[in-house]
Amino acid sequence: MRIEKTDFGVTPAGERVAQFTLDGGPGIVAKLIEYGATLTSLEAPDRQGEIGPVVLGFDTLEHYLNCGAYLGATVGRFANRIADGSFLLEGRTHQLTRNEGRHHLHGGDRGFDQAVWRGEAIETGDEVGVRFHYCSRDGEEGYPGELDVSVSYRLDRSGGLRIDYRATTDRATPVNLAHHSYFNLSSGGATPVLSHEVGIEADDYLVIDGEGIPTGELRPVEGTPLDFRSPHTLGSRIDALVASRSGYDHTFALRSRGSEPTLAARVTDAETGRILEVLTTQPGLQLYSGNFLDGSLIGRGGVAYRRWNAFCLEAQHFPDSPNHPSFPSSVLKPGEVYAHSVVYRLGVHR
Ligand code: GLA
Numbered sequence: 001m002r003i004e005k006t007d008f009g010v011t012p013a014g015e016r017v018a019q020f021t022l023d024g025g026p027g028i029v030a031k032l033i034e035y036g037a038t039l040t041s042l043e044a045p046d047r048q049g050e051i052g053p054v055v056l057g058f059d060t061l062e063h064y065l066n067c068g069a070y071l072g073a074t075v076g077r078f079a080n081r082i083a084d085g086s087f088l089l090e091g092r093t094h095q096l097t098r099n100e101g102r103h104h105l106h107g108g109d110r111g112f113d114q115a116v117w118r119g120e121a122i123e124t125g126d127e128v129g130v131r132f133h134y135c136s137r138d139g140e141e142g143y144p145g146e147l148d149v150s151v152s153y154r155l156d157r158s159g160g161l162r163i164d165y166r167a168t169t170d171r172a173t174p175v176n177l178a179h180h181s182y183f184n185l186s187s188g189g190a191t192p193v194l195s196h197e198v199g200i201e202a203d204d205y206l207v208i209d210g211e212g213i214p215t216g217e218l219r220p221v222e223g224t225p226l227d228f229r230s231p232h233t234l235g236s237r238i239d240a241l242v243a244s245r246s247g248y249d250h251t252f253a254l255r256s257r258g259s260e261p262t263l264a265a266r267v268t269d270a271e272t273g274r275i276l277e278v279l280t281t282q283p284g285l286q287l288y289s290g291n292f293l294d295g296s297l298i299g300r301g302g303v304a305y306r307r308w309n310a311f312c313l314e315a316q317h318f319p320d321s322p323n324h325p326s327f328p329s330s331v332l333k334p335g336e337v338y339a340h341s342v343v344y345r346l347g348v349h350r
Pocket residue numbers: 068069070080105212249286287288292312314
């Protein structure tokens with residue numbers, strides 16, 4: 001196992017951005033940069049032992065500065081949507097930046113995906129990793145309180161990439177930190193993922209309106225295109241969702257949650273034999289089928305990223321939870337520690 005730190009580039013504001021390469025041993029290599037605490041590359045063996053990319057990404061900082069699709073980024077202070085960018089907390093209404101029509105999406109105009117974090121290498125006997133740190137100032141994008149955040153990525157010998165989120169605040173604030181990698185287990189993004197088989201550990205999903213805002217209602221997945229209790233290919237029922245959301249862009253209410261990550265989803269690609277398991281402590285899982293990729297982003301190897309050429313499985317709190325008292329609380333108070341984890345585990349099916 002090995003870790004290497006190199007220069008990745010300099011932002012227009014003159015901040016240096018480092019890249020960390022984590023070599024996990026059995027063919028699994030992850031690359032991370034300080035800009036957005038972003039996973040830029042993840043490679044894993046297929047059934048034949050051939051190493052290839054499993055996430056979408058770019059080789060230069062310029063591409064990340066102009067991306068707009070949160071490729072591999074750490075999303076916050078609040079991932080997903082907050083209706084009208086507004087919420088009431090401790091008797092005060094807070095107005096956040098509205099960056100998706102009248103709503104707030106993924107932390108605003110300059111979310112955590114665009115912040116320059118500081119990374120330090122982690123090396124233990126069984127793991128290599130990097131811990132990124134960022135301090136979000138009071139009032140940033142409209143959020144109350146100074147939030148001190150760390151995100152640690154650790155690669156173990158069994159093909160698991162574990163991400164641990166920690167945060168503390170000096171005023172009550174909503175917090176929802178999510179990882180936004182786009183996966184493609186067969187071609188790194190050159191071909192559709194519609195034949196990937198997906199299983200999700202959820203009996204219910206969150207009902208949303210036409211703008212992706214939860215109504216507050218949870219409904220059984222049974223009898224809908226969101227029923228992944230037994231595995232289905234991504235493509236088998238996606239057409240039914242084109243008119244409303246251009247594909248999958250939905251939150252699942254996970255069956256179990258605890259202080260240790262438990263299985264949330266499992267994706268297999270019959271062609272390469274690659275398997276991805278997602279484990280988390282979070283209550284929700286967003287399945288997004290890359291609906292807004294339109295071929296204009298040209299990624300690593302000159303590949304044009306098109307609609308449905310990748311999927312995201314974003315473990316997170318329920319969207320708009322600051323406005324839904326019935327949802328699990330996403331409020332962090334002074335003296336408390338926000339702690340969540342997600343594990344992306346790669347393997348092969350022989
Ligand atoms: C999430 C959202 C999508 C979209 C993507 C980023 O998955 O739910 O609607 O905003 O992020 O493009």
